[in-house]
Amino acid sequence: MSRQVHLNVNILNAGVFGGSWRFPGTDPLASFGLDHYIDIARKAEAARLDAIFLADGPAIREDLRYRPFNSLEPSVVLAAVAAATETIGLIGTLSSTYNDPYDVARRFATLDQLSGGRSGWNVVTTAGRESARNFGFDDEPDHAGRYTRAAEFVEVVRKLWNSWEPDALVGDKPAWRFADPDKIHRTDHHGPHFDVAGPLNVPRSPQGEPVVVQAGASTNGRALAARVGEVIFTAAQTEQEAAEYYRDVKARAVGYGRRAEDVVVLPGLSTVIGSTEAEALRRRDLLAELVPPEYALTRLSGQLGVSEDALVLDGPLPWHLLTDADEAGGSQTFYKIAVGLAQRENLTVRQLLRRLGGGAGHRIVTGTPEQIADAILDWVDKGVADGFNLMPDVLPSGFDDFVDHVVPILQRRGRFRTEYETTTLRGHLGLKIPAHTVPTSTDRVVA
Numbered sequence: 001m002s003r004q005v006h007l008n009v010n011i012l013n014a015g016v017f018g019g020s021w022r023f024p025g026t027d028p029l030a031s032f033g034l035d036h037y038i039d040i041a042r043k044a045e046a047a048r049l050d051a052i053f054l055a056d057g058p059a060i061r062e063d064l065r066y067r068p069f070n071s072l073e074p075s076v077v078l079a080a081v082a083a084a085t086e087t088i089g090l091i092g093t094l095s096s097t098y099n100d101p102y103d104v105a106r107r108f109a110t111l112d113q114l115s116g117g118r119s120g121w122n123v124v125t126t127a128g129r130e131s132a133r134n135f136g137f138d139d140e141p142d143h144a145g146r147y148t149r150a151a152e153f154v155e156v157v158r159k160l161w162n163s164w165e166p167d168a169l170v171g172d173k174p175a176w177r178f179a180d181p182d183k184i185h186r187t188d189h190h191g192p193h194f195d196v197a198g199p200l201n202v203p204r205s206p207q208g209e210p211v212v213v214q215a216g217a218s219t220n221g222r223a224l225a226a227r228v229g230e231v232i233f234t235a236a237q238t239e240q241e242a243a244e245y246y247r248d249v250k251a252r253a254v255g256y257g258r259r260a261e262d263v264v265v266l267p268g269l270s271t272v273i274g275s276t277e278a279e280a281l282r283r284r285d286l287l288a289e290l291v292p293p294e295y296a297l298t299r300l301s302g303q304l305g306v307s308e309d310a311l312v313l314d315g316p317l318p319w320h321l322l323t324d325a326d327e328a329g330g331s332q333t334f335y336k337i338a339v340g341l342a343q344r345e346n347l348t349v350r351q352l353l354r355r356l357g358g359g360a361g362h363r364i365v366t367g368t369p370e371q372i373a374d375a376i377l378d379w380v381d382k383g384v385a386d387g388f389n390l391m392p393d394v395l396p397s398g399f400d401d402f403v404d405h406v407v408p409i410l411q412r413r414g415r416f417r418t419e420y421e422t423t424t425l426r427g428h429l430g431l432k433i434p435a436h437t438v439p440t441s442t443d444r445v446v447a
């Protein structure tokens with residue numbers, strides 16, 4: 001049987017482009033209301049997608065003068081969507097840098113319990129000074145330190161998810177308890193030992209425990225992905241980039257004693273769909289025009305860590321100011337992607353801004369439903385992706401087009417489910433229930 005495709009939909013405000021909210025017929029503020037998420041989730045469930053996905057950064061980083069951008073807390077939104085759906089997976093992003101393990105463990109265990117085993121936690125380390133400032137930091141902790149903390153953070157969360165014993169004490173030193181808030185200079189925290197006690201005592205979920213998703217494809221990010229990630233949300237502009245990442249992270253996972261199939265790799269895919277190729281291209285052109293230039297420039301300067309003055313629209317990137325990606329402070333993945341695009345295609349700043357469409361740098365495929373379906377199956381059949389985290393160009397219209405016209409093609413070709421065979425997120429993704437979560441006779445199962 002040909003490999004089945006896994007598909008999530010990332011509900012990103014009014015769509016992935018910086019000007020999606022301005023697209024004709026789009027309600028720019030829909031994403032500030034619950035119906036936006038419930039309607040898309042129900043549409044995704046009716047189309048038998050694996051999950052909906054909510055990205056998140058605990059700060060309003062977008063320039064609100066140019067783009068309505070909400071920062072609704074993902075676990076709250078997902079709880080409401082859980083009540084309005086029955087089978088679709090529910091993946092939310094919470095930062096390992098700006099949260100505590102107990103709180104994250106509790107949120108996703110609760111969501112898992114109440115949703116019947118459909119929750120997934122996307123662990124990110126969160127780049128950007130704005131988020132740091134929201135949590136009392138002077139500046140963002142360094143990149144490597146964020147990942148050191150993330151590795152231990154996930155370990156503690158998983159222990160809490162299985163903390164059936166009263167003294168789920170982990171780590172050997174008290175973490176930063178707020179004994180003396182004045183003394184907590186959190187800018188110097190690097191991978192503290194978390195000291196948590198007390199079980200979560202949430203009854204076992206039908207999927208054992210929430211799925212751990214990871215997003216961040218830098219060198220540090222790959223190590224974390226291979227160690228703990230069950231689903232990896234990545235970004236790749238070319239088949240070669242996708243292939244290199246896919247093989248590397250699966251090999252690293254095997255190196256940690258895991259199986260390659262324990263890791264589902266889902267690159268982001270932005271789709272721009274038209275009934276003809278010409279119509280799709282016209283839609284793509286309009287989306288490019290709708291991106292406020294100031295917004296795109298601000299976003300690119302933040303992504304590259306250079307001032308806007310250094311970005312001359314009709315000139316090349318300021319190569320003399322750009323460091324090696326592994327030295328970048330923010331998201332090294334998207335730093336690499338932007339630089340790689342400009343280098344490979346010899347783009348001016350203006351041309352790069354158009355290629356990115358005001359987004360971070362996910363691959364954009366523009367075409368007819370058949371062309372989109374071909375592009376999806378091409379990477380899956382070449383073994384460089386297990387499916388995709390979809391980011392429709394405009395929400396909800398772009399996702400409606402995908403569900404109404406692309407999914408049926410994948411189903412007719414026998415590559416995508418026509419019915420759910422399971423009711424849990426793990427089940428949809430083909431992930432095993434972790435052995436340590438399978439109740440044993442000695443487990444004290446909460447009634």
Ligand SMILES: Cc1cc2nc3c(=O)[nH]c(=O)nc-3n(C[C@H](O)[C@H](O)[C@H](O)COP(=O)(O)O)c2cc1C
Binds near residue numbers: 057125
């Ligand atoms: C595909 C993808 C999606 C991401 N989504 C988020 C997100 O929703 N929130 C966030 O804070 N960081 C997100 N990040 C960035 C990283 O997880 C994180 O911010 C980190 O600091 C940078 O990771 P990197 O250097 O490994 O790219 C994403 C990164 C990638 C590659």
